[in-house]
Amino acid sequence: MTSSALNTDGPIYRRLAEQLRAAIETGEFAADGPLPAERDLALRYQVSRDTVRKSLKLLETIGVVYGDHGRGTFVSPPAVQQMSRFIDGFSVDTSKRGETAGQTVLSVEQIPASIAIAGVLEIEPKRLITKVVRIRTVDDRPVGLQEAYLNLPQNSSFTLSELAEVGSLYKLLRARFNISLAEALESLGAIAAGPEDASHLNVEQGSPLLLCERVTLSDRRQPIEYCVMRYVSTYRYTTRINQFSQLTK
Amino acid sequence: MTSSALNTDGPIYRRLAEQLRAAIETGEFAADGPLPAERDLALRYQVSRDTVRKSLKLLETIGVVYGDHGRGTFVSPPAVQQMSRFIDGFSVDTSKRGETAGQTVLSVEQIPASIAIAGVLEIEPKRLITKVVRIRTVDDRPVGLQEAYLNLPQNSSFTLSELAEVGSLYKLLRARFNISLAEALESLGAIAAGPEDASHLNVEQGSPLLLCERVTLSDRRQPIEYCVMRYVSTYRYTTRINQFSQLTK
DNA sequence: TAGTGGTCTAGACCACCCC
DNA sequence: GGGTGGTCTAGACCACTAG
Numbered sequence: 001m002t003s004s005a006l007n008t009d010g011p012i013y014r015r016l017a018e019q020l021r022a023a024i025e026t027g028e029f030a031a032d033g034p035l036p037a038e039r040d041l042a043l044r045y046q047v048s049r050d051t052v053r054k055s056l057k058l059l060e061t062i063g064v065v066y067g068d069h070g071r072g073t074f075v076s077p078p079a080v081q082q083m084s085r086f087i088d089g090f091s092v093d094t095s096k097r098g099e100t101a102g103q104t105v106l107s108v109e110q111i112p113a114s115i116a117i118a119g120v121l122e123i124e125p126k127r128l129i130t131k132v133v134r135i136r137t138v139d140d141r142p143v144g145l146q147e148a149y150l151n152l153p154q155n156s157s158f159t160l161s162e163l164a165e166v167g168s169l170y171k172l173l174r175a176r177f178n179i180s181l182a183e184a185l186e187s188l189g190a191i192a193a194g195p196e197d198a199s200h201l202n203v204e205q206g207s208p209l210l211l212c213e214r215v216t217l218s219d220r221r222q223p224i225e226y227c228v229m230r231y232v233s234t235y236r237y238t239t240r241i242n243q244f245s246q247l248t249k
Numbered sequence: 250m251t252s253s254a255l256n257t258d259g260p261i262y263r264r265l266a267e268q269l270r271a272a273i274e275t276g277e278f279a280a281d282g283p284l285p286a287e288r289d290l291a292l293r294y295q296v297s298r299d300t301v302r303k304s305l306k307l308l309e310t311i312g313v314v315y316g317d318h319g320r321g322t323f324v325s326p327p328a329v330q331q332m333s334r335f336i337d338g339f340s341v342d343t344s345k346r347g348e349t350a351g352q353t354v355l356s357v358e359q360i361p362a363s364i365a366i367a368g369v370l371e372i373e374p375k376r377l378i379t380k381v382v383r384i385r386t387v388d389d390r391p392v393g394l395q396e397a398y399l400n401l402p403q404n405s406s407f408t409l410s411e412l413a414e415v416g417s418l419y420k421l422l423r424a425r426f427n428i429s430l431a432e433a434l435e436s437l438g439a440i441a442a443g444p445e446d447a448s449h450l451n452v453e454q455g456s457p458l459l460l461c462e463r464v465t466l467s468d469r470r471q472p473i474e475y476c477v478m479r480y481v482s483t484y485r486y487t488t489r490i491n492q493f494s495q496l497t498k
Numbered sequence: 499t500a501g502t503g504g505t506c507t508a509g510a511c512c513a514c515c516c517c
Numbered sequence: 518g519g520g521t522g523g524t525c526t527a528g529a530c531c532a533c534t535a536g
Contacts, residue, residue, distance in 0.1 A: 012505080032470075047507090050506070061492070067522060067523085070521055073522075076470065182315070183315075183489065183491045185329065185489055190439040191457055210459070220317065221329065241336050261524080261525075297525060319501085319533030320502065321534095504532070506531095507529080508526105509526085510526080512522105512525095517520105
């Protein structure tokens with residue numbers, strides 16, 4: 001590895017990926033232009049070609065570059081680079097569009113799980129879970145009303161002010177309960193705004209809202225969070241797809 | 250590789266992945282149970298451990314298994330396996346839910362591109378593009394109205410009956426024009442049904458619809474298709490997220 | 499401590515693109 | 518033909534988990 005030291009921890013291929021992404025962002029490698037050949041990168045950074053390939057593979061999965069057999073590896077168009085979706089999506093998505101994401105935590109409370117939510121979280125009904133209600137804002141305008149139900153370790157919870165301070169629910173889970181989230185399953189649809197939505201989101205009853213349900217799983221695929229979100233019709237949920245249904249291309 | 254011959258083409262790691270997935274589906278490896286250790290799989294299938302790892306990595310990205318450092322590789326819960334999203338999503342998603350996907354092609358015509366669509370497809374306005382209007386059905390009930398705008402090679406197009414016969418637009422593009430799609434960018438929101446939506450989808454004007462816009466890119470990241478879809482409120486768009494916003498975990 | 503997945507290497511050969 | 522990414526190998530060592 002050359003100097004320019006930003007991160008000294010983690011595996012080499014990850015650090016190299018960061019360096020390459022930084023080089024792309026600073027324009028060292030032109031948008032939509034080719035990167036140096038893998039063998040050249042290996043020489044330049046003094047690592048094996050396989051390590052270079054791991055870096056490029058990582059960058060490809062997050063939409064920063066793409067490889068084309070026999071031609072080279074290319075920087076993805078800006079539109080593609082902005083469309084990757086992540087578990088902690090809301091703040092990141094919004095800030096990538098040059099807007100400011102915010103939130104107002106309305107309540108944090110412990111309640112017994114309903115049958116429906118117990119089913120989703122794979123726990124027995126009436127077990128105590130933590131319910132969080134938040135309003136999501138973009139540039140200080142309310143865009144979404146969000147209810148999250150968390151299955152935390154028994155007899156543990158957190159307060160409204162703790163969450164408001166840390167800002168991110170996921171950071172709080174990791175720092176406070178050593179829970180790391182690995183995967184999320186989302187389901188999107190459209191519904192008409194009810195009275196509560198109307199007052200919180202400042203829209204008329206019956207107007208169309210984007211409904212998003214999510215189940216978030218830990219690294220061992222235990223359901224940790226069930227979350228229902230309703231967004232105003234000006235909000236856009238964006239995602240990038242780069243997979244095929246068939247194992248056989 | 251052992252026998253059981255299903256596919257004899259493609260790289261070894263891909264064929265192995267198919268075999269492993271088949272073994273999971275037949276219950277040879279229990280749901281949520283561990284797979285044999287990588288070194289054992291390498292011995293059993295007479296390939297290097299690295300090739301085994303490539304297979305497992307592929308299965309992990311499509312949500313079939315997940316690895317846990319120091320513990321093993323495990324079969325993903327069924328809910329996760331069903332939630333991967335692919336470019337040719339509609340038919341696959343629907344059939345995975347045990348329903349029957351269908352479509353009615355309303356029209357296929359060549360029109361000059363509007364300024365807006367020319368911009369998205371990165372072509373000059375008024376260039377001839379192909380417009381396809383379809384109604385998507387689930388179990389013969391209309392659920393979505395879909396308009397697609399395709400930038401095909403100059404002076405080439407296809408007919409309504411050709412599309413109706415092949416069924417899949419993506420298969421047609423590949424077979425007829427040798428265009429292979431690599432990536433799609435999607436944007437979802439909610440809108441109120443207009444008069445046209447109301448009549449085609451059999452809903453009332455003003456009722457909430459799920460709006461989905463998509464730009465599909467070729468393997469060289471050229472925009473090939475711009476597509477607008479409107480779905481009734483009972484339809485659900487599902488997706489799986491397994492990435493993090495930070496390169497550094 | 500033993501077993502597991504994760505990283506890294508050096509080298510070979512194949513498949514594809516373009517001149 | 519020469520350059521590119523794609524596949525495969527054999528072996529080494531590290532990091533994590535669990536009994």
